[in-house]
Amino acid sequence: MIDAVDIHVKGIVQGVGFRPFVYRMAKKYLINGWVLNATDGVHIHAEGESALVDEFIMELSDNAPAASKVEEIDIKEVPLEDFDSFEIRFSDDEDVAETTLVSPELATCDDCVAELFNPNDRRYRYPFINCTNCGPRFTIIDHLPYDRAATSMAAFPMCEKCAAEYADPLDRRFHAQPDACFECGPSVTWSVGADGPISLGKTREESDAIFAAAVEMLMAGKILAVKGLGGFHLVCDANNADAVAELRRRKRRDGKALAVMAQGMGDVRALCEASEEEEAVLAGSTRPIVLLRKRPGAAIGAGLADGLSELGVMLPYTPVQHLLMHDFAEAWYAANPAVDEAGDEPGRLVPLLVMTSGNVHDEPICIADKEARAKLADIADAFLGNNRPILTRFDDSVVRLIKVDEADEKPVYAIQFLRRARGYAPVPVSVAAEGVAPAEGVAPAEGIIFAAGPEQKNTFTLLRGTDGFVSQHIGDVENAETYDAWLATKDRFESLFEMTPTAVACDLHPEYLTSKWAHHQGLPVTEVQHHHAHIVSVMAEHGLTDAVCGIAFDGTGYGEDGAIWGGEVLLANRQAFERFANFAYVPMPGGTAAIKHPLRMAYGVLWAYDLLEHPAAAAALAPLGDEAEVCDTMIERGLNTPMTSSVGRLFDAASALLGICTEPSYEGEGAILLEAAMETAGADVAGAAAVEEAAGVAGEDELAAKERYAVIVEKNTATETSTAQDTSVLLLDAEPTFHALLDDLAAGVPASVISRRFHDAMVGAIVMSAELVRAMYDISTVALSGGVFMNRYLVEHALADLAAAGFTVAINRDLPPNDGCISLGQAVVASARLGE
Numbered sequence: 001m002i003d004a005v006d007i008h009v010k011g012i013v014q015g016v017g018f019r020p021f022v023y024r025m026a027k028k029y030l031i032n033g034w035v036l037n038a039t040d041g042v043h044i045h046a047e048g049e050s051a052l053v054d055e056f057i058m059e060l061s062d063n064a065p066a067a068s069k070v071e072e073i074d075i076k077e078v079p080l081e082d083f084d085s086f087e088i089r090f091s092d093d094e095d096v097a098e099t100t101l102v103s104p105e106l107a108t109c110d111d112c113v114a115e116l117f118n119p120n121d122r123r124y125r126y127p128f129i130n131c132t133n134c135g136p137r138f139t140i141i142d143h144l145p146y147d148r149a150a151t152s153m154a155a156f157p158m159c160e161k162c163a164a165e166y167a168d169p170l171d172r173r174f175h176a177q178p179d180a181c182f183e184c185g186p187s188v189t190w191s192v193g194a195d196g197p198i199s200l201g202k203t204r205e206e207s208d209a210i211f212a213a214a215v216e217m218l219m220a221g222k223i224l225a226v227k228g229l230g231g232f233h234l235v236c237d238a239n240n241a242d243a244v245a246e247l248r249r250r251k252r253r254d255g256k257a258l259a260v261m262a263q264g265m266g267d268v269r270a271l272c273e274a275s276e277e278e279e280a281v282l283a284g285s286t287r288p289i290v291l292l293r294k295r296p297g298a299a300i301g302a303g304l305a306d307g308l309s310e311l312g313v314m315l316p317y318t319p320v321q322h323l324l325m326h327d328f329a330e331a332w333y334a335a336n337p338a339v340d341e342a343g344d345e346p347g348r349l350v351p352l353l354v355m356t357s358g359n360v361h362d363e364p365i366c367i368a369d370k371e372a373r374a375k376l377a378d379i380a381d382a383f384l385g386n387n388r389p390i391l392t393r394f395d396d397s398v399v400r401l402i403k404v405d406e407a408d409e410k411p412v413y414a415i416q417f418l419r420r421a422r423g424y425a426p427v428p429v430s431v432a433a434e435g436v437a438p439a440e441g442v443a444p445a446e447g448i449i450f451a452a453g454p455e456q457k458n459t460f461t462l463l464r465g466t467d468g469f470v471s472q473h474i475g476d477v478e479n480a481e482t483y484d485a486w487l488a489t490k491d492r493f494e495s496l497f498e499m500t501p502t503a504v505a506c507d508l509h510p511e512y513l514t515s516k517w518a519h520h521q522g523l524p525v526t527e528v529q530h531h532h533a534h535i536v537s538v539m540a541e542h543g544l545t546d547a548v549c550g551i552a553f554d555g556t557g558y559g560e561d562g563a564i565w566g567g568e569v570l571l572a573n574r575q576a577f578e579r580f581a582n583f584a585y586v587p588m589p590g591g592t593a594a595i596k597h598p599l600r601m602a603y604g605v606l607w608a609y610d611l612l613e614h615p616a617a618a619a620a621l622a623p624l625g626d627e628a629e630v631c632d633t634m635i636e637r638g639l640n641t642p643m644t645s646s647v648g649r650l651f652d653a654a655s656a657l658l659g660i661c662t663e664p665s666y667e668g669e670g671a672i673l674l675e676a677a678m679e680t681a682g683a684d685v686a687g688a689a690a691v692e693e694a695a696g697v698a699g700e701d702e703l704a705a706k707e708r709y710a711v712i713v714e715k716n717t718a719t720e721t722s723t724a725q726d727t728s729v730l731l732l733d734a735e736p737t738f739h740a741l742l743d744d745l746a747a748g749v750p751a752s753v754i755s756r757r758f759h760d761a762m763v764g765a766i767v768m769s770a771e772l773v774r775a776m777y778d779i780s781t782v783a784l785s786g787g788v789f790m791n792r793y794l795v796e797h798a799l800a801d802l803a804a805a806g807f808t809v810a811i812n813r814d815l816p817p818n819d820g821c822i823s824l825g826q827a828v829v830a831s832a833r834l835g836e
């Protein structure tokens with residue numbers, strides 16, 4: 001029997017080789033009809049033997065191209081039209097309102113890499129080789145539908161050979177919009193110094209000469225600005241400590257780790273422990289920076305990630321990077337003849353490039369060649385650019401894999417985002433309620449909600465129905481440059497996805513630039529408390545609608561009482577929250593100065609817990625010098641001393657008291673180094689016991705230490721002006737934790753052990769809070785969010801202990817737990833309130 005059906009495929013089906021795939025399958029199953037790309041997805045009219053039509057449809061969902069993401073297939077029986085062939089049709093539909101998802105940027109595929117290094121291929125060493133399975137997408141798209149004329153490739157008309165590939169449905173480059181070759185496509189550019197003459201690599205010889213010059217400079221320890229997919233990188237030889245130090249000096253980047261690029265997995269394995277799952281992400285089509293645990297004894301150069309247990313690594317993802325890395329490795333091995341290329345022993349040196357964002361301190365990354373030469377003039381010695389414009393800025397994404405569960409005694413890993421940008425954004429995050437039709441769950445508000453996001457690690461979100469279009473990481477929106485970048489990205493999203501906001505959402509903080517913007521739009525504004533947004537982002541990602549126990553451990557968030565929140569246990573749903581418990585307030589003498597100088601924070605903490613007289617306090621606070629008195633006066637008089645419940649600040653204080661980090665060069669460094677200090681804790685336990693015995697904390701086992709460190713709960717007393725939001729029922733008191741920390745410090749217990757005990761106390765506080773909420777409200781679903789959960793030890797142990805105690809636990813999985821998730825939470829709260 002001959003069937004005729006119309007098939008509508010929704011999801012990421014544009015620019016990923018989906019139509020050639022449909023065409024091939026139609027040929028395979030003897031289907032006649034047509035396929036059409038429209039802005040709402042791929043439409044197929046299929047006529048054929050009914051069993052074959054069924055198989056054809058199965059193939060569409062089961063064997064779609066790797067980079068595509070089929071979200072929905074609608075099938076409708078239609079009258080037979082008696083087609084005698086299968087054809088590809090072209091769309092002229094301007095009226096389809098919905099937007100098809102174009103895939104994000106895709107790393108150069110294996111086929112293209114093979115051609116890139118094949119001397120017989122016509123694209124041998126062509127720095128912009130790509131096909132339907134790989135290459136730039138959003139970084140070159142000006143408007144939809146995705147078509148060459150709508151991209152920054154419009155200026156490069158295809159040569160005959162490229163045009164023939166482009167038109168052939170069976171070719172890997174069929175409708176590959178950025179398809180190009182030496183004859184017709186973009187070229188690399190090169191200049192030494194910002195004002196030097198600019199040469200163009202139009203032919204292979206010219207192009208190769210540019211790569212040779214670039215490699216020569218890298219080998220000489222110079223710093224290059226290299227144009228990538230979503231912006232410039234600053235690049236230098238990662239094994240050259242002087243070059244790395246010079247890059248840090250010029251970029252004014254002190255402590256923060258630098259990401260590196262390795263040539264391949266073999267080299268990565270020489271440096272880091274990489275599980276199968278980590279290798280899959282590292283080598284996958286998104287190619288983020290993956291934070292991997294350093295291998296003991298690995299030859300990781302000074303100045304890359306000193307004092308840290310992880311190194312951020314990525315593999316080349318553009319043809320320019322493949323060529324640069326390949327040529328550099330060749331020159332590097334020639335200069336280091338003693339290094340065994342295939343060796344697997346730890347300590348083996350490998351060719352490695354630093355690849356860090358090409359930006360000026362606190363500003364967005366440069367995307368235009370002219371801009372890069374102007375802004376990076378004092379940082380880069382030479383510029384390897386190109387004449388294909390980048391239309392939208394995308395930083396590299398940063399992820400790690402964390403252990404979220406255990407099945408049959410095998411760990412189950414999941415991606416944790418630290419920064420979501422290239423390769424992931426702007427694929428929308430579904431906020432639909434799990435298991436129910438959107439209409440039956442929390443009704444999404446009509447119209448389009450624009451959520452402005454927070455100040456730090458900003459993203460914004462456009463929410464339409466249950467699709468949250470979360471922007472790529474934008475940065476800290478606290479200066480004119482980043483604010484302009486924020487506005488420009490917002491405009492591009494609105495025009496690209498044809499969305500005009502009908503309502504806005506923003507943070508409760510009145511001074512954020514994004515909040516001020518929101519209040520000037522003449523649209524209804526929903527203000528959302530920072531930590532409520534954190535928790536709702538997790539609920540939205542997991543489709544949760546019923547009330548949860550939300551635990552937000554964070555750095556800074558404006559509270560409803562004007563204090564700085566950040567250690568919150570919230571009873572939350574998508575509309576509202578009640579503050580169930582919070583860490584007892586401690587003073588922050590000097591406000592933000594206490595973040596920059598965490599010994600001040602430590603002073604505030606010890607003052608609040610009445611521990612300033614503890615025998616270990618004086619020595620630990622000694623580096624404060626005269627500032628101690630200043631702190632005291634500020635606290636006593638309440639001068640420039642906000643109160644905070646932030647757990648991030650408790651980590652800062654602990655790290656400073658242990659002397660691990662007293663002068664951080666970026667926010668969060670104290671906590672990161674405190675976590676890293678734990679690495680040797682396991683080995684130290686026996687030694688620690690001996691030390692403790694000698695010091696009089698005799699015969700103590702770890703269980704007893706746990707009890708000493710445990711955070712305790714106190715009943716809170718409300719005042720006349722208290723509201724349900726700003727006053728918790730319970731206060732979490734970390735006095736015992738800091739008391740025990742000082743006791744151990746006085747007893748000479750190693751910092752690694754103290755650090756682990758401190759971490760365990762915070763894990764304990766999480767489990768205890770969840771148990772109190774369950775006992776009182778019978779709620780056993782816990783949502784964890786906030787920047788503190790970027791701590792691998794904390795999140796992995798909290799997940800394990802909560803699961804063991806019978807809780808269902810949700811954490812951010814599509815977005816980072818840091819403030820990168822805030823805008824989605826804001827949008828969903830606004831939607832829930834407006835939809836009420």
Ligand SMILES: [Zn+2]
Binds near residue numbers: 131133
């Ligand atoms: Zn390719």
Ligand SMILES: [Zn+2]
Binds near residue numbers: 158160161180182183
């Ligand atoms: Zn060509």
